Amino acid sequence: MIDLEGKVAIVFGLANKRSIAWSIALKLQEAGAQLAICYQNERMKAEAQGLIDELAGAEGFQCDVSNDAEIDTLFGQIKERYGKVDVLVHAVAFAPPEDLRGDFVNTSREGFRVAHDVSVYSLIALSRAAAPLMTDGGSIITLTYYGAEKVVPNYNVMGVAKAALEATVRYLAASLGPRRIRVNAISAGPIKTLAARGVGALGEMLKVHAEKSPLRKNVEQIEVGGAAAFLASDLSGAITGETIYVDCGYNIMG
Numbered sequence: 085m086i087d088l089e090g091k092v093a094i095v096f097g098l099a100n101k102r103s104i105a106w107s108i109a110l111k112l113q114e115a116g117a118q119l120a121i122c123y124q125n126e127r128m129k130a131e132a133q134g135l136i137d138e139l140a141g142a143e144g145f146q147c148d149v150s151n152d153a154e155i156d157t158l159f160g161q162i163k164e165r166y167g168k169v170d171v172l173v174h175a176v177a178f179a180p181p182e183d184l185r186g187d188f189v190n191t192s193r194e195g196f197r198v199a200h201d202v203s204v205y206s207l208i209a210l211s212r213a214a215a216p217l218m219t220d221g222g223s224i225i226t227l228t229y230y231g232a233e234k235v236v237p238n239y240n241v242m243g244v245a246k247a248a249l250e251a252t253v254r255y256l257a258a259s260l261g262p263r264r265i266r267v268n269a270i271s272a273g274p275i276k277t278l279a280a281r282g283v284g285a286l287g288e289m290l291k292v293h294a295e296k297s298p299l300r301k302n303v304e305q306i307e308v309g310g311a312a313a314f315l316a317s318d319l320s321g322a323i324t325g326e327t328i329y330v331d332c333g334y335n336i337m338g
């Protein structure tokens with residue numbers, strides 16, 4: 085059993101019960117962590133609050149990760165409420181719909197900027213704000229996808245952003261390691277989330293994964309949650325700067 089008793093975990097990117105962030109929150113809480121759930125804006129507050137109410141002891145905070153002032157305000161609130169942070173889960177990404185389908189060469193300058201600001205720079209900004217509160221060291225976890233490493237049709241600009249995210253994980257690990265803060269990415273196989281619906285041809289990708297992966301099945305949300313609880317805990321104490329594949333082995337196949 086993973087022990088996160090007494091640990092404070094802050095989770096970004098919870099939209100609904102199909103979110104990977106929901107499964108991660110459930111497993112962190114099961115291990116004893118106290119959860120701070122962050123939602124993007126007023127519009128998402130009602131839905132998020134419904135989920136937060138199901139996570140005993142969890143509290144909700146508002147923060148648009150593209151806004152530096154909101155990040156500073158949030159961590160002031162976190163410091164006041166908890167005094168420290170042990171785990172940060174970054175399950176945030178976005179690209180304009182038109183840049184998640186069609187021919188990659190047509191990616192707009194603005195779409196590229198937005199995809200990298202929301203999906204990559206936000207991890208740097210959140211890590212910089214959280215680090216001073218990680219007084220006992222900490223674990224920072226983000227989510228990536230195989231499309232960062234090999235071309236997956238339709239994933240387009242998000243694939244480029246996830247490649248930048250995986251490099252960002254390595255540079256943040258090097259930067260924060262001396263402060264005993266670990267930074268890792270989970271590369272999850274395709275899962276039917278709200279976000280996934282924004283990427284073309286998810287259905288086909290799910291079928292190919294179930295047929296070709298060594299385990300001959302798709303990944304379930306809760307399996308990603310378990311890997312996150314492992315990365316949040318001291319059991320992964322010597323792992324940092326890594327991308328851990330939780331994809332039923334699909335990435336090892338030719």
Ligand SMILES: CCCCCCc1ccc(Oc2ccc(Oc3cccc(O)n3)cc2)c(O)c1
Pocket residue numbers: 176177178179180181182184228229236237238239242273274275277278279280281282283284285286289
């Ligand atoms: C053709 C690739 C199929 C497998 C895609 C697996 C996957 C599923 C979901 C993923 O997460 C996001 C998150 C945000 C995102 O950006 C979005 C989502 C909805 C609408 C929109 O305009 N952008 C796209 C994917 C992700 O990074 C990877």
